[in-house]
Amino acid sequence: MDYQLITDSCCDLPLELVERFDLDIVNFTITISGKELIDDMGKTFDKTSFFNRLKEGETASTSQINVHAYLEKFKKYVEEGKPVIYLGFSSELSGSLNSARQAKQMLEEEYDDVDLTIIDTRAASLGEGLLVYEAALKKEAGMSKEDLVKWVEDNKLNYHSWVTVDDIKHLQRGGRISATAATVGSLLNVKPIIILNREGKLVPFSKVRGRKKSLQFLIDQTVKNIRDEEDHAVFIGHVGVPEDADFVREKLLEKVSPKEIIISSYGPTIAAHTGFGSLSVFSYGEER
Structure with missing residues (x-):
C-alpha cells in the first residue's frame, strides 16, 4: 500500500529533492525585524537576501509549529485513508514534535483509523535532511511503510x-x-x-x-x-x-x-x- 512521507522545513533539503520524492512539508516561520516569514523550502523565500541580513547583524527568531498546522496537514491523509510517516525535527531543539503528537491524539479521538507514525529524527538541518533523503530513496525502491519505519529507527543515530x-x-x-x-x-x-x-x-x-x-x-x-x-x-x-x-x-x-x-x-x-x-x-x- 502506498504511503506518504512528511517532514518539516528544518530538514533543509533542496527544493528539487522535495519535489522529486513528493515530500509533504510542514513549515516553520521566522520573524526578522518584526516581519513574519514562512520557511517554504525556497519556493518563494529569498535565502540570499536573508543570509545577507544576518551578515549585516540582524537577528531573527523562530516559532515552533503549532498543533493546528499539524492537524491540517495530517487530516487530509487520514480522510484519504493514506498511511503517513512523519520524520520530525529533533524534539530536543523544538516543541514541534510534541505538537505533532498532540495532533495525532486529537485525530485518533475523531477517526477510527489513523495510520500515522511520528518519528523523532533526533537530527536537524541537513542531518535531518540526509535521513529523510535516504528514507525517500528506500521508499522509491519499494520498501514498505513498516520496513521503512524500522529502518529509520534502527539507523537514525x-x-x-x-x-x-x-x-x-x-x-x-x-x-x-x-x-x-x-x-x-x-x-x-x-x-x-x-x-x-x-x-x-x-x-x-x-x-x-x-x-x-x-x-x-x-x-x-x-x-x-x-x-x-x-x-x-x-x-x-x-x-x-x-x-x-x-x-x-x-x-x-x-x-x-x-x-x-x-x-x-x-x-x-x-x-x-x-x-x-x-x-x-x-x-x-x-x-x-
Missing part, C-alpha cells in the same frame, strides 16, 4: 552532524553566549565546533582558532567517523559560503568515496540560529 559557527557575535546577539565570551572569542578568532548527541541535542564538542582550521576539523572528523561510505551520501550545508562548501567537498573526496556529495544552503529556520558563515558536514557512521 548513525547519522552524524559536524557544525562550525563562523560569526560568534551572532551567538551573542541571539542570547546563546555572553557578551564577554563573544568578545574574547572574537579576539582569539575562536570557532566553536558543535555536534548533535544521542538525544538530538546540540552540544559543544571543541573549539579551534581560525576558519581554515575549523573547516579542516569538520573534514577530519567526518573522515574518521564515516562508515559504509559507498552506500550513503554526504551532505554539506552552509549559510552563504558556497566556496567554503566546495573546498570541504574537494578535501573530503581526497580521503573518502561516498555514494554522492550534495551541497545545499541551510534553510532560514536553522540559519537564524547559526548566523552567516556557518558550515556543516553530515554523514553516516557508527552509532552516536
Whole structure:
C-alpha cells in the first residue's frame, strides 16, 4: 500500500529533492525585524537576501509549529485513508514534535483509523535532511511503510552532524553566549565546533582558532567517523559560503568515496540560529 512521507522545513533539503520524492512539508516561520516569514523550502523565500541580513547583524527568531498546522496537514491523509510517516525535527531543539503528537491524539479521538507514525529524527538541518533523503530513496525502491519505519529507527543515530559557527557575535546577539565570551572569542578568532548527541541535542564538542582550521576539523572528523561510505551520501550545508562548501567537498573526496556529495544552503529556520558563515558536514557512521 502506498504511503506518504512528511517532514518539516528544518530538514533543509533542496527544493528539487522535495519535489522529486513528493515530500509533504510542514513549515516553520521566522520573524526578522518584526516581519513574519514562512520557511517554504525556497519556493518563494529569498535565502540570499536573508543570509545577507544576518551578515549585516540582524537577528531573527523562530516559532515552533503549532498543533493546528499539524492537524491540517495530517487530516487530509487520514480522510484519504493514506498511511503517513512523519520524520520530525529533533524534539530536543523544538516543541514541534510534541505538537505533532498532540495532533495525532486529537485525530485518533475523531477517526477510527489513523495510520500515522511520528518519528523523532533526533537530527536537524541537513542531518535531518540526509535521513529523510535516504528514507525517500528506500521508499522509491519499494520498501514498505513498516520496513521503512524500522529502518529509520534502527539507523537514525548513525547519522552524524559536524557544525562550525563562523560569526560568534551572532551567538551573542541571539542570547546563546555572553557578551564577554563573544568578545574574547572574537579576539582569539575562536570557532566553536558543535555536534548533535544521542538525544538530538546540540552540544559543544571543541573549539579551534581560525576558519581554515575549523573547516579542516569538520573534514577530519567526518573522515574518521564515516562508515559504509559507498552506500550513503554526504551532505554539506552552509549559510552563504558556497566556496567554503566546495573546498570541504574537494578535501573530503581526497580521503573518502561516498555514494554522492550534495551541497545545499541551510534553510532560514536553522540559519537564524547559526548566523552567516556557518558550515556543516553530515554523514553516516557508527552509532552516536
